[in-house]
Amino acid sequence: MTTLSNKEISHIIVDYFKTLVEKKEVSTDSADSLGVAIDCITDAFEIDAESTPAITLKQLLSGAASVSATEVTKAGSSSEVDEASISKAEELKTEGNKFMGTKDYRKAIELYTSAIELNSANPIYYSNRAAAFISSKDYDSAVFDAEKAIELNGKYSKAYTRLGSAKMALNLPEEAVEAYTKAIEIEGVKATPAMKKDLEAANNKVSAATKATDSGAGGFPDFSSLMGGAGGNNNMMDMMMKDPNAMKKAQELMGNPDLMNKLMSNPNIMNMAQKFQNGNFNMSDMMKDPALQDMAKMFGR
CATH class of the missing domain: 1.20.5.420 (Immunoglobulin FC, subunit C)
Structure with a gap:
């Protein structure tokens, strides 16, 4: 032998x-x-x-x-790849790993790419390049490489964890949960605390987004009264429509779960919203309300 x-x-x-x-x-x-x-x-x-x-x-x-x-x-690699190419690809991957260690991600990506060109059947090269793309904040490319690694080896847990990391960075927590869950499922009893922590973080982000959506849909007082006021009175939305900066801030607020949670936790603002909703308000008095001042601060006014 x-x-x-x-x-x-x-x-x-x-x-x-x-x-x-x-x-x-x-x-x-x-x-x-x-x-x-x-x-x-x-x-x-x-x-x-x-x-x-x-x-x-x-x-x-x-x-x-x-x-x-x-x-x-050659086990697990394409039979069409010759021994010299396999060997050279491994050398390039090893060099790429060294540059990852020194945080020269651009060079690492170049080396992993060269390794892939020599042996495109090895999922490790794609997974490693995905890690380099994540470190470079090129998350779309990281997703592509992680998915390619998974395509080549559906039980490659590290590729799933890197897919999860990229999805989290792209603010796609539900898809990140799926990737992290699959990685843990593959590892079984060998799943590391870090993998479980990543899954927990993704689940928390999904829960926060769901909570914000549910609160906006039913748990939070209806702000629609701001659109037309009561009895045709002047209203705050009319003023906001005339101020592009205020409208931009409003859009940022509605798209930020953390700010929405902060808004909903303020009892003064909740009370103000109820008054608008019930039509029980006077605009001149409302403009002096501390709640309105708190909201103005949120809009950066």
Whole structure:
């Protein structure tokens, strides 16, 4: 049998540990320990833990398998990619990782792109480039790469976490929840606290948005009376319509859940809204109301 590299042997060991955990052939405590070992070995040798090596540990130890190092290296990759291209792509990815470490994201992206051009069947390259795009705040490109990595390997949890990060940055928390949930589902007992924290943050953002929407639809007093006033009196909306800056601030307020929550938590403003809604107000008196002054501050007036 051809001598295997340290990385190839490590990949086989990781696959063995994963099999033990998935088949529940070890205790829960041991499964947790193996999960830590898998993460450490995977990071140390830059292994794609979701891909399957060409041979198992038992086959390797028994000598039953006769497989070349080249065949192991190509496991999970396109058979049309030659050995030299695979090797060069790995070198480029490693270099890209170094530039990620020094926060030179532009250079990292260039190197990952070159690796993809040599071996476009490896999901790690797309996932790593997605991470570089996220750090560069190019979230749309990050989404594209994360989804491509998932297309190549549907059980690649890291690609899902990066998809979730990009979706959060694009203010799409519901889609981020789906991505984070899938990542945790794939990892099972090996799901890290960081992954769970990301999911919690996404869920909180969804809840906040839902709360703001529900409050605006039914829980918050109807401000429609501001549009026409009571009995045809002059009203605040008429004044706002004449002030583009005020209208802009109003739009920003309605689109910001945090500001809406702040508005709804102010009892003076709630009381003012009820007066408008019931038609029980006098405009000259209302202009002196502290609630109206609070609202003016929110509009930056």
